[in-house]
Amino acid sequence: MQLMFLHAVGRLGLISSAVVLVGLFPVCSFAQVAVDAADVISSFDKNADGFSSDEVLINDTLRSRFLADLETDQPLGREQERAALLKLLQLRKAGKLTSRTTKRGPRVDAAVAPIAEIAARVVADRHQVTTDTILADPLLRAELQREAEKIDRDVDPYAVRKTVLNLRKKRALKPELVLRVANWERNIRTVTLDELRRLLQSDDTLRRPGIYLFRSEAGYLYIGEASNLSQRLTTHLKESDRPSLAQYLAGENAETITVELHLFPIDSPAKNVTVRRAYESELIRSRLPIFNVRP
Known part of the structure; x- marks a missing residue:
């Protein structure tokens, strides 16, 4: 299967390779919980207060009232909240x-979009789930906010959720086919520049193939690949060979930069440069x- 993938990438490009591997790495699944549609409609009618279902999903007060009305003998658990x-x-x-x-809910600052x-x-x-699932699931919803706060610690939770919802409606968050296909026990983590420097000095975790994404409040800055992330990222932090990135890393906005790491096992298909590229x-x-530069 791996050889088929490499052959497809080399000859036909990434999208053709997906035909070979679609279905090999299933989307993360949750336990199925039965929810009575009539109860959901009744709770929405009583608690939406004139707001839309989307607003109930992202507004803490409306969400809490909607879910509380569905409770019986005890509070709803994670699965019940998500399912409802x-x-x-x-x-x-x-x-x-x-x-x-x-x-309508309040407007949010457009600067929150990136x-x-x-x-x-x-x-x-990280979890191979849809945007709706992220917003519905209480733990993934909290994780969404933690990731946003790694970029801007003061970012408003409601603004993040509403912006994510708006991006979803515009189909701006459609998952790349490559991420659904090329799982290979991928580990995705995000770190600040200081955390990255400490990792490079004291940890062998980054001595493996992968993809790195420099990011800030302005959005994605630079995306690259490496057979050894430790070596490549050390070069970037010392004196990047990408002049624009080097200037940004040395500038006053450097403290806002975070790095997203897509780490692959050493023996995964990602060891092949064609696959990584x-x-x-x-x-x-x-x-x-x-x-x-756009590919």
């Missing part, structure tokens, strides 16, 4: 919610980093 909110969205898409929407996109993509890539090119094409 996803059922609400399904009912809205099916035209089953008849309550009129008469109110932060929200980066945070949402990290969580979606296909993966890298797909990310550059979809995420539009400021300092990369």
